[in-house]
Amino acid sequence: MNETKVEQMLRAAGACVIALGLxxxxxxxxxxxxxxxxxxxxYAIAILGLNLLMGFNGQISVAHGVFFAVGGYTTAxxxxxxxxxxxxxxxxxxxxxxxxxxxxxxxxxxxxxxxxAFITFGLAVLVPPVALKLEPITKGxxxxxxxxxxxxxxxxxxxxxxxxxxxxxxxxxxVLLAWRLMRGDxxxxxxAARDNGLIAESLGINLSKxxxxxxxxxxxxxxxxxxxxAIVNAYVSPESFQMTKSFDFLVASIVGGIxxxxxxxxxxxxxxxxxxxxxxMNIALSGLIYGGVMVGMMLVARDGVVGLLGTLxxxxxxxxxxxxxxxxxxxxxxxxxxxxxxxxx
Amino acid sequence: xxLFLQQIVEGLASGAIYASLAxxxxxxxxxxxxxxxxxxxxxxxxxxxxxxxNQWGVPFALSLLIVAALSxxxxxxxxxxxxxxxxxxxxxxxxxxxxxxxxGFEAIALWVWGADPRAFPRIFPxxxxxxxxxxxxxNNLGILATLCVMTLxxxxxxxxxxxxxxxxxxxxxxxxxxxxxIPVETMLMFGWGLAATVGFVAAALIAPSLFLSxxxxxxxxxxxxxxxxxxxxxxxxxxxxxxxxxxxAESLCATxxxxxxxxxxxGVPFALxxxxxxxxxxxxFGTTAVIRV
Numbered sequence: 001m002n003e004t005k006v007e008q009m010l011r012a013a014g015a016c017v018i019a020l021g022l023x024x025x026x027x028x029x030x031x032x033x034x035x036x037x038x039x040x041x042x043y044a045i046a047i048l049g050l051n052l053l054m055g056f057n058g059q060i061s062v063a064h065g066v067f068f069a070v071g072g073y074t075t076a077x078x079x080x081x082x083x084x085x086x087x088x089x090x091x092x093x094x095x096x097x098x099x100x101x102x103x104x105x106x107x108x109x110x111x112x113x114x115x116x117a118f119i120t121f122g123l124a125v126l127v128p129p130v131a132l133k134l135e136p137i138t139k140g141x142x143x144x145x146x147x148x149x150x151x152x153x154x155x156x157x158x159x160x161x162x163x164x165x166x167x168x169x170x171x172x173x174x175v176l177l178a179w180r181l182m183r184g185d186x187x188x189x190x191x192a193a194r195d196n197g198l199i200a201e202s203l204g205i206n207l208s209k210x211x212x213x214x215x216x217x218x219x220x221x222x223x224x225x226x227x228x229x230a231i232v233n234a235y236v237s238p239e240s241f242q243m244t245k246s247f248d249f250l251v252a253s254i255v256g257g258i259x260x261x262x263x264x265x266x267x268x269x270x271x272x273x274x275x276x277x278x279x280x281m282n283i284a285l286s287g288l289i290y291g292g293v294m295v296g297m298m299l300v301a302r303d304g305v306v307g308l309l310g311t312l313x314x315x316x317x318x319x320x321x322x323x324x325x326x327x328x329x330x331x332x333x334x335x336x337x338x339x340x341x342x343x344x345x
Numbered sequence: 346x347x348l349f350l351q352q353i354v355e356g357l358a359s360g361a362i363y364a365s366l367a368x369x370x371x372x373x374x375x376x377x378x379x380x381x382x383x384x385x386x387x388x389x390x391x392x393x394x395x396x397x398x399n400q401w402g403v404p405f406a407l408s409l410l411i412v413a414a415l416s417x418x419x420x421x422x423x424x425x426x427x428x429x430x431x432x433x434x435x436x437x438x439x440x441x442x443x444x445x446x447x448x449g450f451e452a453i454a455l456w457v458w459g460a461d462p463r464a465f466p467r468i469f470p471x472x473x474x475x476x477x478x479x480x481x482x483x484n485n486l487g488i489l490a491t492l493c494v495m496t497l498x499x500x501x502x503x504x505x506x507x508x509x510x511x512x513x514x515x516x517x518x519x520x521x522x523x524x525x526x527i528p529v530e531t532m533l534m535f536g537w538g539l540a541a542t543v544g545f546v547a548a549a550l551i552a553p554s555l556f557l558s559x560x561x562x563x564x565x566x567x568x569x570x571x572x573x574x575x576x577x578x579x580x581x582x583x584x585x586x587x588x589x590x591x592x593x594a595e596s597l598c599a600t601x602x603x604x605x606x607x608x609x610x611x612g613v614p615f616a617l618x619x620x621x622x623x624x625x626x627x628x629x630f631g632t633t634a635v636i637r638v
Contacts, residue, residue: 118618284455298434
């Protein structure tokens with residue numbers, strides 16, 4: 001058995017464990033925590049979108065809270081104004097923020113690198129004032145309250161459990177979509193555009209098309225997550241979409257690992273549960289940890305928790321597979337131990 | 346007409362503050378090719394320390410001087426311990442680190458001094474002159490004068506001193522400068538320290554009108570980013586002009602464009618920034634980077 005095969009099996013096993021764990025959440029946890037897990041899933045969708053853009057396509061965005069907000073408001077407005085079914089609003093939420101992503105993605109072709117960071121930073125700051133200004137549509141500071149969807153009568157379990165499973169279904173669709181995108185030609189051209197635009201272009205990849213596509217899809221994901229957030233939270237206001245939301249997504253993406261799909265879940269758990277837990281001690285603690293983690297991760301583990309786990313398991317597999325053969329390879333192995341990191345690069 | 350002139354004066358005064366912070370950003374960018382999103386938060390921390398010293402009974406002028414020096418050390422240390430290990434990494438890494446500083450430094454201010462806004466004393470006296478119906482306050486004139494003095498001092502430093510020459514050399518040729526005996530890393534540290542002091546001046550000037558609170562500088566950073574982009578990231582003179590233009594544009598739009606008003610005025614720098622990046626990405630005074638393949 002070779003190393004890659006073992007690694008693939010471990011990956012598949014890991015995915016199964018995560019899926020099983022997610023399915024069992026309503027059984028294992030009380031209803032308040034189930035609500036928080038639903039929030040986690042909606043954030044994870046937005047973070048997944050951010051990973052597609054930043055990790056797989058190399059475009060910086062500090063503004064995924066903006067797309068999240070657009071999705072949230074779209075769902076809220078369509079549900080209250082036009083009395084639409086909550087599920088029917090979700091495609092619109094994704095489409096609206098996808099459209100915004102397209103509108104930003106086109107000029108972003110000229111803004112690659114740092115300028116894109118300033119522009120998205122500016123956008124993130126602009127959300128609350130714009131939401132306040134568009135009072136006729138967004139109801140300003142009062143915000144929009146929604147009614148939580150009731151579970152169908154034939155289904156066991158309470159409302160929170162039902163909403164949790166709606167979110168789980170939503171994220172399943174997104175993960176599947178992201179996974180399909182990343183495995184095929186699209187994924188390869190996205191990564192090629194990230195690693196070296198010039199070479200990608202000379203290999204026949206239409207750089208502009210790929211980048212715009214990435215921005216639109218990524219924004220669409222975030223909008224979809226935002227729509228689900230509005231349903232879970234049953235209320236949206238400018239307060240829910242402060243600039244810090246965009247930063248939270250960035251932190252989560254970095255913590256989980258920007259080039260991974262499972263990292264989105266880890267990151268989302270981090271930004272939902274850490275502030276709750278740390279607020280008991282000091283209100284500033286979560287900010288301090290976020291800042292420290294961002295700087296620290298960049299100094300030691302740029303691929304986040306998932307990247308770190310990958311490196312460790314690869315080293316462990318290598319050791320297990322090579323150790324029994326002969327003393328010689330064992331000694332070679334121990335020589336390489338201290339720089340396990342080099343193996344990955 | 347009077348209102349128009351009045352708004353220009355107000356715009357110039359706030360523009361001078363944006364210009365100072367933009368100057369700090371440009372100093373760092375020229376030295377290390379990093380855009381320090383956290384410049385404003387670092388400056389807020391410095392202003393808090395000044396306020397604290399003042400509370401403890403240190404005379405105001407003396408505390409300003411002490412903190413100006415402390416800011417320099419703070420900037421230099423930030424560079425030495427957190428930026429230098431990753432120097433030369435991708436823009437993406439640097440943006441994440443700087444946003445990490447942004448969140449972290451704001452949290453430190455919140456932790457130590459709490460969220461309640463505090464009054465910060467004005468540096469300049471409350472005197473008003475009225476010339477042709479336009480109110481000129483001593484504060485506004487003082488801010489503009491400070492900007493002029495700071496600009497002159499910095500240009501003199503860069504043009505006439507050995508250390509300035511060494512700093513310019515390290516910024517321009519990081520690999521080759523050590524060959525002629527320039528301690529590049531010390532110079533880059535010096536650049537970060539200088540920027541932190543300049544940022545502190547900007548924050549100390551604006552603190553009396555905004556009130557001192559941990560997120561005080563968040564929107565000011567947007568104006569400074571717009572100013573630096575407008576002027577061109579490698580041009581200190583551009584940062585000054587950019588800052589003044591952004592200040593005046595903001596003040597005029599907030600007064601005369603009904604839709605924007607006071608609530609949406611943070612959109613003005615954003616729009617200016619987007620426009621200049623589309624039309625002339627290198628900024629008004631910047632030079633185009635030539636990429637050899």
